[in-house]
Amino acid sequence: MICNSSSGCGLTERRMIKYVMNVTELPGATNAPLPITLRAALSVVMVVIITVGFLGNAVVCLIVYQKPAMRSAINLLLATLAFTDIMQSLFCMPVTAVTVVSDDWRFGLDFCRVTVMLYWLFVLEGVAILLIISVDRFLIIVRRQDKLTPSRARLLIAGSWLLSFCLALPSVASWPTLGLKPRRCILGYIESLPDRGYTVLLAATAFFIPVSVMLFSYLRILNAVRRNALRIHNHACPGPDQGGKAGLVVLRRPPQLSVDMSFKTRAFTTILILFVGFSVCWLPHTVLSLLAAFSQRFYQSAGFYPASVGALWLSYLKAVFNPAVYCWRIRKFREACEEFVPRSCRLPRIPGRSRRRVRPCSIYVCAESQSAM
Secondary structure, eight states: OOOTTSOOEEEEHHHHHHHHHHTOOOOOOOEEEEEEEEHHHHHHHHHHHHHHHHHHHHHHHHHHHHHHGEEEEEEHHHHHHHHHHHHHHHHHHHHHHHHHHHOOOSSOOHHHHHHHHHHHHHHHHHHHHHHHHHHHHHHHTTTTOOOOOOOHHHHHHHHHHHHHHHHTTTHHHTTOOESSSSEEEEEOOOOOOOHHHHHHHHHHIIIIHHHHHHHHHHHHHHHHHHHHHHHHHHOOSSOOOOOOSEEEEEEEEEEEGGOHHHHHHHHHHHHHHHHHHHHHHHHHHHHHHHHHHHHHHHSSSTTTTHHHHHHHHHHHTHHHHHHHHHHOHHHHHHHHHHHTOOGGGGGOOOOOOOOOOOHHHEEEEGGGGGGGO
């Protein structure tokens, strides 16, 4: 990191950040502020992201906290994911918003390191939760093993927090890849091999390794769901059971095919959407972080700062994306949201068609001798 003229640095700190100073002061490096119109538009977007991200994820945590019946293993994981987004909305997004709008880092050198450490801590924890969920769905749908209990989920959550903290801690201890360029807390160009190695480690653990594992899991799940659907559709049914009513003959499936996969498939689809959203939001930030660390030319280019700001706020957009998916895909979440809305502000319910519940283990066909026709 480097210090601006208004802040003091000790001799030790100056030696630690000497190479960053050399980079940021090279001829050709640009420190031009963002246009005022762009900053005004970004300020509106930032306020929306912070507000929706905080409130939407707070509802998720409140639902799990207030209703013991909702404290299943998967819901505990989703609540932890929501908690990481809340923490980002409280401790990371407002600081970044003030810096972008004012075009000035006002919080000092040490707080720059702390902010980056918290950012990576919450990001790594959120990625770990998505990874745990994907492996759990893989075991349930592909391996037919439902091993994740609420107690095991709590242990995994505690372990993931500890691991995320250990991975993020070097950024506040002595990671010199931060710079105030000259008034912005940003990732900088790196010449030290250990620091480059740490940057690659963060990129691998926060994106490339988890995405690879999750992609493999979801491809296997999609293949398993397709094969199960074909087996159920093409399975030869045994002889008819004359116990049906109103001229209906019941053809029963064997016990091993009597499981209704629609609920599990819908839950998996929701998790898959979360995975796609995470990948889209996080890929640009990961690529830009690596480019800034390894490419001095890119770091000094005029487009570096606007691109880094856009990529950072795209990664923050995940905090809004997750609650939107919950509201779209999960009926219980929508119902819980309505409980927090005053009755006078609620929209009228549109009556829907009533559906007759049919046992998934049975297929009903008309008997020729008892047809109503």
